[in-house]
Amino acid sequence: MRLDPQLPAGPLAEAWSRRRQDLPLVAPSNRRHFRVLVVGSGLAGASAAASLAEQGYHVRLLTYHDSPRRAHSVAAQGGINAARNYQNDGDSVERLFRDTVRGGDFRAREAGCHRLAEISGSIIDQCVALGVPFAREYGGSLCNRSFGGSQVSRTFYARGQTGQQLLYGVVQALLRQVAAGRVELCPQRDLLDLICLDGVARGAICRHRLTGALETHTAHAVLLASGGYSNVFHRSTNAVRSNASALWRAHRRGALMANPCFTQIHPTCIPSGDPDQSKLTLMSESLRNDGRVWLPRRPGDQRRPDQVPEAERDYFLERLYPSYGNMVPRDVASRRARELCVAGHGVGPAGRSIYLDFEEAIEREGRGVIEERYGNLFAIYERISGSDPYREPMRIYPAPHYTMGGLWVDYHLMSTIPGLFVLGESNFSEHGANRLGASALMQGLADGLFIVPATVPAWLAEHPHPELDEHHPVCREAVEGVRARIAALRSIGGRQPAEDLRRQLGGLLIESCGISRSAQGLRSGLEEVAALRASFDQDLLLVDPGTPLDPELEKALQLQDYLELADLMLRDALAREESCGAHFREEHQSESGEALRRDDAFSHIAAWQWRPDGAPIRHQEPLQFQAISPTARSYR
Amino acid sequence: MSAPSSLSLRLRIWRQRQDEPGGRFLSYPLTDLSPDLSLVEALDRLNQQLLLAGERPVSFDHDCREGICGSCGFLINGQAHGPRSGTAVCQLYLREFSDGQTLTLEPWRARAFPLIQDLVVDRSALDRLLVAGGYVSINIGSAPEANALPVAREQAAQAFEAASCIGCGACVAACPNASASLFVAAKLAHLELLPQGQPEAQQRSLRMREQMAAEGFGACGNQLECSAVCPKEIPSSLISRMNHLARG
Secondary structure, three states: OOOOOOOOOOOOOOHHHHHHHHOOOOOHHHHHHOEEEEEOOOHHHHHHHHHHHHHOOEEEEEOOOOOHHHOHHHHOOOOEEOOOOOOOOOOOHHHHHHHHHHHOOOOOOHHHHHHHHHHHHHHHHHHHHOOOOOOEOOOOOEOOEOOOOOOOOOEEOOOOOHHHHHHHHHHHHHHHHHHOOOEEEEOOEEEEEEEEEOOEEEEEEEEEOOOOOEEEEEOOEEEEOOOOOHHHOOOOOOOOOOOOHHHHHHHHOOOOEEOOOOEEEEEEEOOOOOOOOOOOOEOOHHHHHOOEEEEEOOOOOOOOHHHOOHHHEEOHHHHHOOOOHHHOOHHHHHHHHHHHHHOOOOEOHHHOEEEEEOHHHHHHHOHHHHHHHHHHHHHHHHHHHOOOOOOOOEEEEEEEEEEOOEEOOOOOOEOOOOOEEEOHHHEOOOOOOOOOOOOHHHHHHHHHHHHHHHHHHHHHHHOOOOOOOOOOHHHHHHHHHHHHHHHHHHOOOOOEEHHHHHHHHHHHHHHHHOOOEOHHHHHHHHHHHHHHHHHHHHHEEOOOOOOOOOHHHHHHHHHHHHHHHHHHHHHHHHHOOOOEOOEOEOOOEOOOOOEOOOHHHHOEEEEEEOOOOOOOEEEEEEOOOOOOOOOOOOOO | OOOOOOEEEEEEEEEOOOOOOOOEEEEEEEEEEOOOOEHHHHHHHHHHHHHHOOOOOOOOOOOOOOOOOOOOOOEEOOEEOOOOOOOOHHHOEHHHOOOOOEEEEEOOOEOOEOEEEOOEEOOHHHHHHHHOOOOOOOOOOOOOOHHHOOOOHHHHHHHHHHHOOOOOOHHHHHOOOOEOHHHHHHHHHHHHOOHHHOOOHHHHHHHHHHHHHHOOOEOOOOOOHHHHHOOOOOOOHHHHHHHHHHHO
């Protein structure tokens, strides 16, 4: 299989504008004849649906939530990057582009990263126009703050609820199109299969969560914006119902999965207090602007933080990385935190947390300023932990947060299934092996507001299929496949609830394929996953509740997909014999413990092909760097 | 985290299947709970026990579990989102309760929110209020430069506070008239306080208020329970603001 990323030729700057000029168009009067199916109502899905509907296409949006406003983009806290240089501190499109490529440790395509940086400014314009209440200076202009992995202030924010405000902005644009009759909103739908005709994506099969009905939705193009797969790990920062099923079902239908082992562990999350704790809540990276990370110098130091004198504290990020200090990228901060905890310096229950201390910032800036900046985050922390961060340092620990890996897409965001586009966190695109803070919201909105509104019409213009009848054999076959799959799960009649098996899977995966990975650990991970798959097949407990609303069935279906996905993540991590970004292979590190990339052998995207019988096949898309030569990342 | 200890609770939960016209309270004892567990995590544990006993688990809405998606919400001993102010149910930890306490959990009760099952209700009426006009009518691609229109810091902060409504429906559930006035007033204030939302302010207000009546939400009786239970502490003064502007 040859992977053609459809990259533009010539200089990177303006490459996207040149491409857009050449894309075919659909005349306004013809657009209503095309039906577009969008899956997911987060930033990428809602903005894509609104944009395409505004152009005049007929859009149907599926979401498993009761309302589009609940999509997990809502929980993003810190902010959104844009190269506007409003702070006059030397920012530019070029610099955001370079930070993104470098932050991703040279495992993303230059052309995509450049386009993202070019689009970033327009995203802010659009969101302000939609009524997003960003933070403002006294003079009325927009505020910025800085985020990890960059030396300029280019992050726009709405207190600690930037994702919520951006999501409401685009959801309102979406609802305006619902009012106009151009978007049909289908909430409470769980996507369970993709419909393909002659290898082209033509729709999806869903289960209506409230009626249990299996529905067929046909379309001329399908847009998947269903989010990432961090919940394959036990306790991530994701919403507990976020899942990988839409993505995985597309993969099984032929969409290649790229770099599945590139998963980000966020350094600042509220650690676990109880074995039954269901998730880990993120504390925004922006806190590291003012909070100082430290651990006691002496291993096993059990004293309360205020009893550890200054001289006996190790501000390890400031010590190891003098130029970036506490603002090093996420992968670096997480790795150092884990190492010190493993070495016995960790604090809190089981020694599995580190301190994030605001004492100095409060002394310097005053409590009022800190409260204005982070008040809602401090309140979240206090509610969950029962401890007051204005008085004692926060205790934090890394947790799975974001997946850079995802379905492979070309420059037009089309997967290897023609007619299937993948947006936002579900695709693998611009973050390489590590995503910089405040770049996820930027990418989701770039995809939905500006990229697919140009590339999807180009596809439609050249593929004016007649409408696919929902009784067509491919649709019937797909529905029957889903029905049989559900019946098979119900007939297992075992003793283990899906939740118990999911915890085991997530636990073994964080150990074998988390912050630190080794060939030996990955191989035993693969064996354990295989054993768990056998337990699932033979011993799943699934009770028919007698009503259509059946969260246990949903969990079982999701877990079945996670078991296969986990296997692929481990294989990918094992095959990538290098350390890059968030993928840290213990065999490949420098004497000071920094990641060692191997550009000679691994300067490529790994894209995996599903095979129903037998091991998946690993394909490669080589990466070329014309604007920046790959160097070792250094934040020291 | 608080000192390790454990507590027992009795959960008295409204059980009503999707296909039943009415329901009943059933009691479930839970023992050996850590105070660091959240109430919805305690419900997870109960559901696991019910599943193993071959019984139907309790249906309740939840997702982000950090108080921002607005999915969760039910009454705890008659109080929407429970005893802690400014807090959604998913952020309620068992350290708020005492050992041996009985907690009565029941769904939002409002004409505009039909019951689906157990603690889950249909809140799609709130989205229909927004469809009626809760947006700024501007097409994507036609926005002016972001800093072209200054917005005073205080004005932006007030708009943000109004915009922080998570659409959980607690305000409706707590209101004796099941009014959605706080929800509507918050959206109107969010958009009217920003220059971008001002051109269609009057039309938006009219349409959203008409839709509120059409959906079967009641009228505001100035009891202000809505604001007291709001997990985002949206001020009831926004309702007076809405009514004042509507009278012109």
